[in-house]
Amino acid sequence: MRVQVLTNAGALDRDKQLVLVEQLTALVATAAARAQIASLQGQTPQA
Numbered sequence: 001m002r003v004q005v006l007t008n009a010g011a012l013d014r015d016k017q018l019v020l021v022e023q024l025t026a027l028v029a030t031a032a033a034r035a036q037i038a039s040l041q042g043q044t045p046q047a
Contacts, residue, residue, distance in 0.1 A: 001028060 003024055012020065 001032075003028060 005020065005024070
């Protein structure tokens with residue numbers, strides 16, 4: 001999966017970029033795990 005974040009130029013320095021990537025990775029992993037569990041249970045994933 002690819003996540004693209006668009007900001008204005010200079011909005012995030014390198015340290016802030018790294019923090020954002022870490023947070024988005026955790027968010028996407030959690031959402032994927034919920035979808036997989038719901039799929040295994042025959043349910044529709046919810047947000």
